[in-house]
Amino acid sequence: MKKKILVTGGAGYIGSHTTVELQNAGYEVVIIDDLSNSTIDSIDGIEKITGVRPHFEQIDCNDLPALKELVKKHGDIQGIIHFAASKAVGESVQKPLLYYRNNIDSLINMLEIMPENKIKGIVFSSSCTVYGEPDNNPIDETAPIKPATSPYGNTKQINEEIIQDYIRSGAPIKSIILRYFNPIGAHPSAEIGELPNGVPQNLIPFITQTAIGVRECLSVFGDDYNTPDGSCIRDFINVVDLAKAHVIAMDRMLEDKSDEKVEIFNLGTGNGVSVLELINGFERVNDVKLNYKIVARRGGDIEKIWAEPTRANKVLGWKAVETLDDTLKSAWLWQLKLREKGIM
DSSP: OOOEEEEETTTSHHHHHHHHHHHHTTOEEEEEOOOSSSOTHHHHHHHHHHSOOOEEEOOOTTOHHHHHHHHHHHOOEEEEEEOOSOOOHHHHHHOHHHHHHHHHHHHHHHHHHHHHTTOOEEEEEEEGGGGOSOSSSSBOTTSOOOOOSSHHHHHHHHHHHHHHHHHHTTOSOEEEEEEEOEEEOOOTTSSSOOOOSSSOOSHHHHHHHHHHTSSSOEEEEOSOSSSTTSSOEEOEEEHHHHHHHHHHHHHHHHTTOOSOSEEEEEESOSOOEEHHHHHHHHHHHHTOOOOEEEEOOOTTOOSBOOBOOHHIIIIIOOOOOSOHHHHHHHHHHHHHHHHHTTOO
């Protein structure tokens, strides 16, 4: 019998790609999503890629009674992958209460339902923002957790502490915390990808929408940082590579491959790429020109950060393998598919 996994925010960007990889690995997936920053079309895309339609329920993770009813209805859920959260750094600076309510309450609800339903483990979607502005790069999991530069980053720090405190209190569950660097790209089939509602808060959707003419101009926030070209540096990781790490993490918990109750892994490529390098790379591999301008720095942005992924490589047995060029091509193919469908 297939093991059943609950994926919160599973209609979203990373959630949909992870559902594909879970189903390809033989898991049965139940998705819950309130569709506040995603679309039901991604469920169709998952089915087209895998041949299997995941269970889907439109539920807000902050609605505890609805959550309890769903778990009772589906029964025998063995693990949770928790993506559902508000996720834009810039927006979090403008709307901090929205971020604290959405991101913290939803996790508490997930943890609360686990013991009473004998759900064994939770993979938590965290972020490299917990490291704040690092002293040195690349950074590994032993790097100090610094005061967050945004409410979004602070919710990730708080949620990590909540998980560890809960398990330390004796809760009979396990957790693997995955600290992402910067996920980009789309599934190579172009059936699923990143499609935020409204104006994109992330770089790549804004790049692709500008390239295809949906947006007039791309803003690069600052060219006066202490980096070779003055723009911020990030570790950009292919979303399919990232999704596969969640399957490995779930296998690890359900099969008791570690005695540790909580494990933390950085997920990145180990390479720092600047925003301007990314823009130039996108133009080169896709043979398009982007209209962009340099504007003032944005509140909450970190100057430079990239991963030391050795622990994930050796302990988790995962490695980022997709090239940046192929990742940027996949993002453009996804945008072209959206245009072909008349979506954008």
